[in-house]
Amino acid sequence: MLLTRLASYTVCWLFTVANKPKPHLLHQGTAAGLQSSAKRARTMSSTSESSSSSSSFKDAFGNYANYLNKLNEKRERVVKASRDITMNSKKVIFQVHRISKDNRDEVLDKAEKDLAAVTEQYILKLVKELQGTDFWKLRRAYSPGVQEYVEAATFCKFCRTGTLLNLDEINATLLPLSEPSVEPLQINVLDYLLGLADLTGELMRLAIGRISDGELEYAKKICQFVHDIYRELTLIVPYMDDSSDMKTKMDTMLQSVVKIENACYGVHVRGSEYTPLLGASEPSSFLLGVSDVEL
Template sequence: MLSSSLSRLSLLMAPKPHRLRPLAETALQSSAKKPRTMTTTETYMTKGFEKYADYFNNLNDKRERVVKASRDITINSKKVIFQVHRMSKYNKEEVLGKAEKDLSAVTDQFVSRLVKELQGSDFWKLRRAYSPGVQEYVEAATLCEFCKSGGLLTLNEINATLLPLSDTGLEAFQINLSDYLLGLADLTGELMRLAIGRISDGEVDFAKIICKFVRDIYRELTLFPNIDDGSDMKTKMDTMLQSLIKIENACFSIHVRGSEYIPLLGSSDPSYTLFGVPDIDL
């Protein structure tokens, strides 16, 4: 009885042989790699990624060209500024005439190239790439205008000169307020150098005009709302104040010392005197 019961129990516990093959086949089929087909959603995402990558590649290429154009504007605008610093009361018209021609060449050759590069693109994304060149251009243009008329070239006036550079039917490139103010802040540094040079040449009255002009610019910018929010503008405002102080100190020294100042040593001007004593013929 016991042996027969054990034998029946062993038969019940033993795995059935006819079930091993289906289980093995199922395991093999699940482990085997099935060919995977791309769904419509995945295809759409792949195409979208490729389009996105092409956009950024084109944008980076454009950024490189814009940086090159901005660098050329900076270099040639500095040449205009150096030309203005050669000005004196004897060659003012000649020097300013050449400076204006050089500035027109910068506009026609280099600024126009920048405008063409920015056409049809999100140019606001590339502002950091072209902003230095635009600031230098504003500095050169406003310096020429001040030396010519004694006034300030406004943002609307400088943007009006850029309208012909844009193609018909496309959005015109316009200098924004931030770049204009940053260029205007740099202008005060060049005016400080110009004032010191004019004082050394005896043109004290012109230096006083420069001093008043720079003082007015600084006062107006300090009244401008949120002018110190940007780090670039805050730094340039501090530099502007230093330039203004240098001009005021130079003009004040000439005003106080008065007769001790010698405009041109050995001048043949009959009204020129040295410490209040007329020239003596030897």
């Protein structure tokens, strides 16, 4: 009897267990559903993020393209301003070469007036173009004009006072051209030295001209000045690894120094032969030291 009950209990238990819902199967189904939902959510999120990223990339690329276009347009205007500065600075230099014993003050007054006009018109235009920008990016575009301007300014200064116009003095004249709220355009050391190297060529031409007019002492003063510039630059240029232009100009500067020294040396050694020709009011023979012989 007991065995029969146990058997019936066992059968009932087995039937109950067999027909009872299996929790792990339900859990698996729920997990599968959750995974499917998560995949759909990730897919939708990835699509949204990809679309947003693509849009932001297009915007960034468009902004960069606009920046490059504006920079190229500005570069063209800066190149034009640099050419104007170069052309008008050369006119100042040609004006100074008209100097002589009789018209020194007149010529220098005119040259300094023309140089002031270059500053107020063309340098001002360059300053306005470069305000609010990183002017190092456009240095190659305006460097030739700035070098020519430095050459003209230092040339006028030497002919007026016999001294060198330094970089701080040049930059001081440019400060009033800039607005106080932005970083002012200042000539950098490299452009100043390149312009100074070109100055020696103009001084060589001036010295030869002064010798032909009989101003031998003035020519010797120019010779010493140019020699001092060359000597000082030879101490600096070896450390200027980023400027091949400066090293090339040093070779030209040495040629100018040699030409001036040879001219002054020739006048000093053989001055008695042709000095009367240079300074005398009456014609005389440089061979005999007497009045020209009629043939």
